Amino acid sequence: MIFTGILAAGVVWCLFYNYISNAALLLLSICAAGLFLWAGHVKEQRVEIDLLAGSSRLSEVPPLLKFLLAISLMACSICAGRPVIGVQIAILLMLISIIAGGVRVKTYLHMVAVPLSFLMISGLALLWEYNPADKGNLSISIGIGYLCVTKAAQVRTMLVMARALGAVSALYLLSLSTPMPEIIGVLRKMRCPDVMTELMYLIYRYIFVLFNIHDSMKNSAMSRLGYIDYPTGIRTTGRIYSNLLAYSYRQASRNFDAMESRCFDGSIRFLDPERKWQPAYVAGAIFLAVLEWLLCVMVR
Structure with missing residues (x-):
């Protein structure tokens, strides 16, 4: 900064x-x-x-x-x-x-x-x-x-x-x-395409999933002196991001299997809370x- x-x-x-x-x-x-x-x-x-x-x-x-x-x-x-x-x-x-x-x-x-x-x-x-x-x-x-x-x-x-x-x-x-589900509910009421709103939620959610995994990997690397000097830090950063890419594919596959086990029919629905x-x-x-x-x- x-x-x-x-x-x-x-x-x-x-x-x-x-x-x-x-x-x-x-x-x-x-x-x-x-x-x-x-x-x-x-x-x-x-x-x-x-x-x-x-x-x-x-x-x-x-x-x-x-x-x-x-x-x-x-x-x-x-x-x-x-x-x-x-x-x-x-x-x-x-x-x-x-x-x-x-x-x-x-x-x-x-x-x-x-x-x-x-x-x-x-x-x-x-x-x-x-x-x-x-x-x-x-x-x-x-x-x-x-x-x-x-x-x-x-x-x-x-x-x-x-x-x-x-x-x-x-x-x-x-x-x-x-919250994001409520914003998506508003967009659905405005007749936005389902594909757009579902992609919005999935992309938004995956950003925070990857952030949390990145933090865990970085803390683990720091505890093992992965950032003890600049060259070591460069190698550690490269390995973290390569592992993060592989993890994202595995997590996407797990989430899709979990959605299918819950009778996923191609659309994601949320319960809209009633607000007076x-x-x-x-x-x-x-x-x-x-x-x-x-x-x-x-x-x-």
């Missing part, structure tokens, strides 16, 4: 250069780098999203209502004409997930740090462009031209990153409060959606 922290500081510096004072810009860059460094060094066990969703205080809200709210806010963020809308949606949904949902702050930031890292890399690609003339706020002479950051690139990058941040926050609100549509839930969701859309229209 050290590289990600340096990258975040560089992106923030390029993004807001000439918009705020150098002292404030330096402080903001240090805060951005420190946030990523802190999120990367949080000493937590890997937590399955389904466990967080099942223990969330928002799990009693009907999944269809949460799904529609998340899609509405995500569309609002993507259609926003100003960066402030995406940032506002991200902050609001983060507070809802932490305060109303009961997710710990460090857990939320640790999870959001992953998509934010990709946003930072995309931001660098959008900020810097090659021009034959020096006409940017920041510029580096390369050959016969200049690699520079223009004001138009800064505005464009702010908008794109704010839109993506708001959309990602909407998806996190849904995933941290709704409380008036407070519906009113709150409508209020949030309408408020964000009105703000989006007014700011535009």
Whole structure:
């Protein structure tokens, strides 16, 4: 995460250069780098999203209502004409997930740090462009031209990153409060093809199965001094991933045999729990959606 922290500081510096004072810009860059460094060094066990969703205080809200709210806010963020809308949606949904949902702050930031890292890399690609003339706020002479950051690139990058941040926050609100089987049940009610929903569940489940097996193999290798030095660590990593591939095939065969022994007929079904549509839930969701859309229209 050290590289990600340096990258975040560089992106923030390029993004807001000439918009705020150098002292404030330096402080903001240090805060951005420190946030990523802190999120990367949080000493937590890997937590399955389904466990967080099942223990969330928002799990009693009907999944269809949460799904529609998340899609509405995500569309609002993507259609926003100003960066402030995406940032506002991200902050609001983060507070809802932490305060109303009961997710710990460090857990939320640790999870959001992953998509934010990709946003930072995309931001660098959008900020810097090659021009034959020096006409940017920041510029580096390369050959016969200049690699520079223009004001138009800064505005464009702010908008794109704010839109993506708001959309990602909407998806996190849904995933941290709704277990995967309930999301699949909502998609089934919307007449999505069975093949799509079943593949979604199987792929999602196998990701965590492979994570758990990888952790067991890595801990076993560490107890046998498999990472005592760099060359040994490289050989150990190669052997772990080769064994992981073989294990995934064996586990897939075992799971298919178990499904056939339980009268598997080609479709995977889940029991959808009944969730009462409380008036407070519906009113709150409508209020949030309408408020964000009105703000989006007014700011535009």
